[in-house]
Amino acid sequence: MENIQHLIQENEKGKRLDAVLAGLEHNWSRNQVQQWIKEGNVTVNGSTTKPNYKSVTGDEILIEIPDPEPLDVESEEMDLDVYYEDADVLVVNKPKGMVVHPAPGHLTGTLVNGLMAHCKDLSGINGVLRPGIVHRIDKDTSGLLMVAKNDSAHEKLVQQLVDKSVTRKYMAVVHGIIPHDDGTIDAPIGRDKKDRQSMTVVDGGKQAITHFKVIERFKEFTLVECELETGRTHQIRVHMKYIGYPLAGDPKYGPRKTPNLNGQALHAGVLGFVHPSTEKYVEFTAPAPESFDHFVENLRVAVDNNQDTD
Structure with missing residues (x-):
């Protein structure tokens, strides 16, 4: 379970708690946030509350994100367009129309399914649904993606994205x-x-x-x-x-x-x-x-x- 803290800022004062959390950089859906609040996974100053709680400047929010339910993601043999590969990183040209990683209800035919068949050593930082995936492009966008084959490479590549050097x-x-x-x-x-x-x-x-x-x-x-x-x-x-x-x-x-x-x-x-x-x-x-x-x-x-x- 991952814990994330957030301190309510002045510009968030008076806003519904679910709206504030859904607007954070994590791109959570409002429905997901509401579910966490109702299940007691979100506390305000140490106490559980309701989705419509009106935020107060200085409120200390703790979000306990439940571990994702394991899903059976199978490897699939695909003719991947691999541009580069070594022990640390793989660069692949994703075709238009292919989803990058599985999601509930869409567990096959993705780039991750193909990568799992292509190589067994993918980083595990993003969990079972997104092994090795450092960044994404949309389903109907074609082009190059970098994939990490171990956690050390993954962390260094992500840091470059944070530093805007990619x-x-x-x-x-x-x-x-x-x-x-x-x-x-x-x-x-x-x-x-x-x-x-x-x-x-x-x-x-x-x-x-x-x-x-x-x-x-x-x-x-x-x-x-x-x-x-x-x-x-x-x-x-x-x-x-x-x-x-x-x-x-x-x-x-x-x-x-x-x-x-x-x-x-x-x-x-x-x-x-x-x-x-x-x-x-x-x-x-x-x-x-x-x-x-x-x-x-x-x-x-x-x-x-x-x-x-x-």
């Missing part, structure tokens, strides 16, 4: 024509109060910084490279929507009329980090999938032919 560059196609050649989006991201399954730019959210530069402009779209300084959930998708240029094909954050691409046009093409054992910087590049390149080529053809693209 290179993570994405190719994306967005709606609209971005007039400036580059820019930085510095806007905090948190859960959307109207839709707990979505993220949005919100006051009091976690710091999120995305750098972007224009690669190519088309008639109604722009090809951009986005580089993450932080790694919040759905960060690029949320940030590009925030500045008025949502990702093409994005079913959650895109406009109602967007190309049918079976998900957002987003590819994690460049990944660089300091190797946890050699302490030397390594960098890997994976080309975008054919479907991504085909969409971009159609946009070029439309420009050449001065035609609309759907």
Whole structure:
């Protein structure tokens, strides 16, 4: 069981306890928090309370997170696109449409299932459902991920993410024509109060910084490279929507009329980090999938032919 402490700040005064805890950086759902409170796993100044308790500045909150129930996650033979592997780390190019790790009700066909068959020595820091997983990309985002094969490597790679020293560059196609050649989006991201399954730019959210530069402009779209300084959930998708240029094909954050691409046009093409054992910087590049390149080529053809693209 993991214990997490939180001290109520002035800006949280008067807010419901479940809302405060759901808004923390751990990305807990409000339903999950309410369940913990009702089960007595959350105390305020040493006493149990109710989800609607109105927080007071200085309240000492203790959250006892129950150990997850063990789930039977089986290894599955897969043709993984492994870019690099040694005794400490593995770099894999995840295809679009593949979930990174199992979740209740979705225990097969994930990258973790394939990794468990590929190698037996994965770090155990993230538990049975996410062995070796240091960071994630969305199901319908393709691209490079680093995987830790032991706990020491895992801790060092995570620290690099905390220090913002990992290179993570994405190719994306967005709606609209971005007039400036580059820019930085510095806007905090948190859960959307109207839709707990979505993220949005919100006051009091976690710091999120995305750098972007224009690669190519088309008639109604722009090809951009986005580089993450932080790694919040759905960060690029949320940030590009925030500045008025949502990702093409994005079913959650895109406009109602967007190309049918079976998900957002987003590819994690460049990944660089300091190797946890050699302490030397390594960098890997994976080309975008054919479907991504085909969409971009159609946009070029439309420009050449001065035609609309759907």
